Amino acid sequence: MKLSDLADLFPDNMVPSGEAALAGLSSDSRAVGPGFLFAALKGVKTDGMAYARQAEQAGALAVLAGLDATAPNLAIPLLRVPDPRRTLALAAARFYAGQPTTMVAVTGTAGKTSVASFVRQIWERTGQKAASIGTTGLSAPGREEYGSLTTPDPVALHKLLRELADAGVTHASMEASSHGLDQRRLDGVLLAAGAFTNLGRDHLDYHPTLEDYHRAKMRLFDTLLPKGAPAVVFADDPWSAATIEAAERAGCEVLTVGRRGKFISLKRVEHERQRQRAEIEAGGRIHEIVLPLAGDFQIANALVAAGLAVATGTETEAALRALEHLRGASGRLELIGQTSAGAPVYVDYAHKPDALENALSAVRPFTTGRVVVVFGCGGDRDRGKRPIMGAIATRLADVAIVTDDNPRSEVPAEIRAEILADAPGAVEIGDRREAIRTAVSLLRAGDTLVVAGKGHEEGQTVGDVTHPFSDHAEVRKALAELGA
Ligand SMILES: CC(=O)N[C@H]1[C@@H](OP(=O)(O)OP(=O)(O)OC[C@H]2O[C@@H](n3ccc(=O)[nH]c3=O)[C@H](O)[C@@H]2O)O[C@H](CO)[C@@H](O)[C@@H]1O[C@H](C)C(=O)N[C@@H](C)C(=O)N[C@H](CCC(=O)O)C(=O)O
Ligand SMILES: Nc1ncnc2c1ncn2[C@@H]1O[C@H](COP(=O)(O)OP(=O)(O)OP(=O)(O)O)[C@@H](O)[C@H]1O
Numbered sequence: 001m002k003l004s005d006l007a008d009l010f011p012d013n014m015v016p017s018g019e020a021a022l023a024g025l026s027s028d029s030r031a032v033g034p035g036f037l038f039a040a041l042k043g044v045k046t047d048g049m050a051y052a053r054q055a056e057q058a059g060a061l062a063v064l065a066g067l068d069a070t071a072p073n074l075a076i077p078l079l080r081v082p083d084p085r086r087t088l089a090l091a092a093a094r095f096y097a098g099q100p101t102t103m104v105a106v107t108g109t110a111g112k113t114s115v116a117s118f119v120r121q122i123w124e125r126t127g128q129k130a131a132s133i134g135t136t137g138l139s140a141p142g143r144e145e146y147g148s149l150t151t152p153d154p155v156a157l158h159k160l161l162r163e164l165a166d167a168g169v170t171h172a173s174m175e176a177s178s179h180g181l182d183q184r185r186l187d188g189v190l191l192a193a194g195a196f197t198n199l200g201r202d203h204l205d206y207h208p209t210l211e212d213y214h215r216a217k218m219r220l221f222d223t224l225l226p227k228g229a230p231a232v233v234f235a236d237d238p239w240s241a242a243t244i245e246a247a248e249r250a251g252c253e254v255l256t257v258g259r260r261g262k263f264i265s266l267k268r269v270e271h272e273r274q275r276q277r278a279e280i281e282a283g284g285r286i287h288e289i290v291l292p293l294a295g296d297f298q299i300a301n302a303l304v305a306a307g308l309a310v311a312t313g314t315e316t317e318a319a320l321r322a323l324e325h326l327r328g329a330s331g332r333l334e335l336i337g338q339t340s341a342g343a344p345v346y347v348d349y350a351h352k353p354d355a356l357e358n359a360l361s362a363v364r365p366f367t368t369g370r371v372v373v374v375f376g377c378g379g380d381r382d383r384g385k386r387p388i389m390g391a392i393a394t395r396l397a398d399v400a401i402v403t404d405d406n407p408r409s410e411v412p413a414e415i416r417a418e419i420l421a422d423a424p425g426a427v428e429i430g431d432r433r434e435a436i437r438t439a440v441s442l443l444r445a446g447d448t449l450v451v452a453g454k455g456h457e458e459g460q461t462v463g464d465v466t467h468p469f470s471d472h473a474e475v476r477k478a479l480a481e482l483g484a
């Protein structure tokens with residue numbers, strides 16, 4: 001491919017023809033090689049234009065940038081467009097040219113990883129070659145890879161989609177984070193359907209208000225989905241009505257799921273400790289299914305996943321039957337073990353208020369003793385959620401232990417103090433390993449422990465360094481030490 005083959009993406013610019021082949025694209029000057037298109041993007045920390053010269057020296061053919069960019073010292077063409085992030089994503093889609101034929105994306109504050117994984121599992125169970133892409137990385141036939149972002153950057157994403165398509169993967173589900181949507185990381189993905197789970201407080205360090213955060217998520221429906229494509233919306237969330245309205249306005253075919261859902265309607269649920277029995281109305285009949293997962297929220301996620309599968313061609317009965325074989329995504333209310341007295345210990349990824357509320361509420365019905373929680377909050381992230389999570393923990397747990405999550409560049413004790421400001425009676429143990437060991441040692445018959453915040457993560461970031469750390473491993477160690 002030549003740069004001129006992308007010329008229609010840069011209208012109003014002179015694109016030289018007859019030049020060398022386009023070798024690649026990147027928004028990071030450090031990754032630019034000879035024959036690359038460098039996209040100079042304005043970021044949160046810096047402006048990519050500051051690195052245009054560096055990209056030129058590394059052999060870039062041209063620089064893609066916003067309309068306000070100027071570069072008097074640049075010898076290579078400067079291609080100016082209104083939305084360079086989107087143009088980069090569309091260029092990447094064309095450069096890599098190949099995607100699984102049936103792709104879906106799910107957005108929402110909580111449940112994205114679970115839904116993406118569940119959709120993949122439904123497809124696998126019904127005989128499709130399927131993949132999922134999200135916070136826990138990539139899961140595809142013969143490929144399990146840990147990833148660092150929930151939604152990869154567009155160049156990495158389109159490269160991956162091409163590889164999956166080449167490997168014969170026909171179906172892929174992915175998470176659409178609000179950062180990913182806002183930064184156009186999913187633009188150019190040919191989506192067959194989209195979904196929304198819920199909206200709660202998160203990322204208010206990045207989005208000015210909850211309304212802005214919701215609007216960023218609605219890009220999935222109003223910009224990324226083709227007109228008339230199915231939008232599966234969980235109907236029982238306070239933000240469902242606004243989402244349905246936005247999706248309808250965008251011309252989507254809105255399919256609601258949940259207790260108030262019309263496409264897949266939840267009639268009745270009976271909770272057992274590790275599973276729940278649900279009566280579901282869909283496709284004109286009632287289905288009884290046993291979901292092998294704990295937590296009301298997993299029913300919600302399962303219904304959204306089934307909605308996506310059915311909306312993209314899976315037969316209703318087969319999709320719902322597949323729910324009986326679901327495995328939870330790693331670190332999502334995952335039962336790790338139990339003490340010798342039978343007290344279960346869960347690892348959960350709740351790192352935002354609603355998620356913590358849901359995780360603690362989910363274990364309460366089968367806990368005859370005390371609910372114990374160990375949690376913290378990440379540094380360099382929305383500070384406002386800290387006291388809110390402190391209040392939730394002390395309200396819903398009998399014993400709350402406040403510890404460190406990923407402090408990043410912040411002072412860990414200050415993060416803990418912000419949580420403790422609204423957590424009367426909570427215990428403070430900064431060292432996460434020690435906090436987990438203490439919590440496990442406190443457990444008596446009938447108690448339940450939830451270790452929240454890090455889920456599947458395999459490291460703890462302190463300053464710039466990520467130290468190996470796994471809640472799974474620490475819980476297992478503590479249980480073993482205590483003779484469980
Ligand atoms: C705040 C944020 O979202 N940042 C993301 C964003 O970076 P940015 O554009 O703001 O970067 P910047 O550092 O200001 O630099 C501006 C530009 O200069 C370029 N540059 C910079 C230095 C240099 O030497 N040369 C160079 O070319 C950078 O590559 C960039 O293009 O675009 C980058 C490329 O796509 C991302 O890697 C980066 O994610 C950072 C690492 C991050 O931590 N993101 C988190 C907050 C995130 O996106 N999370 C979401 C949601 C998680 C969830 O709740 O599920 C996710 O999808 O993972
Ligand atoms: N539908 C839901 N409603 C409320 N809370 C949920 C729901 N699904 C999951 N959770 C909670 O949120 C945590 C994260 O779940 P999951 O990883 O599926 O969501 P996510 O949207 O991918 O989150 P992230 O943005 O952090 O990647 C779970 O561990 C659980 O505590």
Ligand SMILES: N[C@H](CCC[C@H](N)C(=O)O)C(=O)O
Nearest residue numbers: 351377378381405406453454
């Ligand atoms: N995708 C989320 C993950 C947060 C996980 C939590 N353990 C933390 O470090 O805050 C983020 O980057 O905000």
Ligand SMILES: [Mg+2]
Nearest residue numbers: 112113135150
């Ligand atoms: Mg996720």
